[in-house]
Amino acid sequence: xxxxxxxxxxxxxxxxxxxxxxxxxxxxxxxxxxxxxxxxxxxxxxxxxxxxxxxxxxxxxxxxxxxxxxxxxxxxxxxxxxxxxxxxxxxxxxxxxxxxxxxxxxxxxxxxxxxxxxxxxxxxxxxxxxxxxxxxxxxxxxxxxxxxxxxxxxxxxxxxxxxxxxxxxxxxxxxxxxxxxxxxxxxxxxxxxxxxxxxxxx
Amino acid sequence: xxxxxxxxxxxxxxxxxxxxxxxxxxxxxxxxxxxxxxxxxxxxxxxxxxxxxxxxxxxxxxxxxxxxxxxxxxxxxxxxxxxxxxxxxxxxxxxxxxxxxxxxxxxxxxxxxxxxxxxxxxxxxxxxxxxxxxxxxxxxxxxxxxxxxxxxxxxxxxxxxxxxxxxxxxxxxxxxxxxxxxxxxxxxxxxxxxxxxxxxxxxxx
Numbered sequence: 001x002x003x004x005x006x007x008x009x010x011x012x013x014x015x016x017x018x019x020x021x022x023x024x025x026x027x028x029x030x031x032x033x034x035x036x037x038x039x040x041x042x043x044x045x046x047x048x049x050x051x052x053x054x055x056x057x058x059x060x061x062x063x064x065x066x067x068x069x070x071x072x073x074x075x076x077x078x079x080x081x082x083x084x085x086x087x088x089x090x091x092x093x094x095x096x097x098x099x100x101x102x103x104x105x106x107x108x109x110x111x112x113x114x115x116x117x118x119x120x121x122x123x124x125x126x127x128x129x130x131x132x133x134x135x136x137x138x139x140x141x142x143x144x145x146x147x148x149x150x151x152x153x154x155x156x157x158x159x160x161x162x163x164x165x166x167x168x169x170x171x172x173x174x175x176x177x178x179x180x181x182x183x184x185x186x187x188x189x190x191x192x193x194x195x196x197x198x199x200x201x202x
Numbered sequence: 203x204x205x206x207x208x209x210x211x212x213x214x215x216x217x218x219x220x221x222x223x224x225x226x227x228x229x230x231x232x233x234x235x236x237x238x239x240x241x242x243x244x245x246x247x248x249x250x251x252x253x254x255x256x257x258x259x260x261x262x263x264x265x266x267x268x269x270x271x272x273x274x275x276x277x278x279x280x281x282x283x284x285x286x287x288x289x290x291x292x293x294x295x296x297x298x299x300x301x302x303x304x305x306x307x308x309x310x311x312x313x314x315x316x317x318x319x320x321x322x323x324x325x326x327x328x329x330x331x332x333x334x335x336x337x338x339x340x341x342x343x344x345x346x347x348x349x350x351x352x353x354x355x356x357x358x359x360x361x362x363x364x365x366x367x368x369x370x371x372x373x374x375x376x377x378x379x380x381x382x383x384x385x386x387x388x389x390x391x392x393x394x395x396x397x398x399x400x401x402x403x404x405x406x407x
Contacts, residue, residue, distance in 0.1 A: 022235040085283040124313040131306035176402035188391030
């Protein structure tokens with residue numbers, strides 16, 4: 001239990017998927033101008049990350065990992081090289097399915113998240129979470145916590161960025177640095193702030 | 203020179219500076235920053251991406267008249283994913299150390315917006331030859347930024363270039379120290395921001 005808690009804190013703050021591993025930068029730069037859209041996209045990422053990471057874990061564990069197919073009578077089969085294409089297909093399919101389910105059962109949530117869901121299929125943060133999960137050989141519970149933590153970390157980063165952007169509108173920024181340039185520098189400063197958490201040992 | 207005025211040359215040249223995918227269009231930054239601690243890793247990453255974007259453009263452009271419009275995304279994704287798997291397996295077989303260092307970032311080329319973006323905006327509407335050149339141009343434009351960032355980070359961070367010691371010994375004796383900060387994540391963001399500033403003010407956009 002303690003282990004899972006520290007993994008969660010670690011994936012939200014110290015190993016923040018955006019500020020420490022640079023994943024999901026493209027949508028981060030494009031969407032962080034408006035607070036509402038930023039938070040909407042952030043919640044969609046939390047949602048999709050938490051679902052796709054465990055599903056990809058199961059797919060990897062029972063079909064792709066070396067020796068995983070022994071239940072089907074192929075103990076020496078190693079399909080792990082197919083993980084990239086499988087993961088992206090699982091993510092795209094899940095996003096589609098989630099979109100349909102939300103549309104059917106919760107129209108309010110659909111209007112809030114709907115436009116962001118298709119964007120998410122190609123968000124590197126989602127695929128990155130699944131790939132890190134394989135590389136660090138997490139168990140199912142750890143994967144679940146890590147997926148959720150990574151999503152929350154991303155949400156935290158984009159929400160704070162959107163808040164800073166509101167203030168930046170009144171700042172006197174040198175020409176040429178406006179927009180993209182200053183976004184990167186502010187993100188850098190934010191990443192520095194998040195690094196302080198690496199001193200925390202749980 | 204006629205070659206330098208031709209249309210295909212400008213397709214190749216545009217993305218190198220004037221329309222650079224990273225610094226002007228702000229695409230594909232995701233993976234760009236993580237691998238720039240060392241020049242060698244950055245170079246390999248740049249080459250892998252160039253390979254993927256050039257060939258995905260070529261393949262998708264040759265199929266462009268046969269792909270039904272509403273399933274084009276999934277077709278593009280499968281072409282790109284297959285090419286990325288090729289690149290990943292190749293690195294793992296011949297450059298194992300670098301492949302370990304790049305870890306998940308080679309796999310993340312699949313979701314790199316440059317590859318998808320070029321397939322959508324260029325390859326679907328142009329001939330295979332032009333698309334190949336466009337892919338090469340974008341790949342080199344991306345590599346150029348990656349290598350410049352990696353050069354700055356490796357030189358200031360560990361005093362080396364491609365692993366060779368560059369900072370002379372007397373500087374260290376005079377009290378100079380390598381900037382450990384350059385090796386950390388925030389430095390990458392700040393260097394990219396400054397590079398964008400430099401490029402925009404040089405080009406007056």
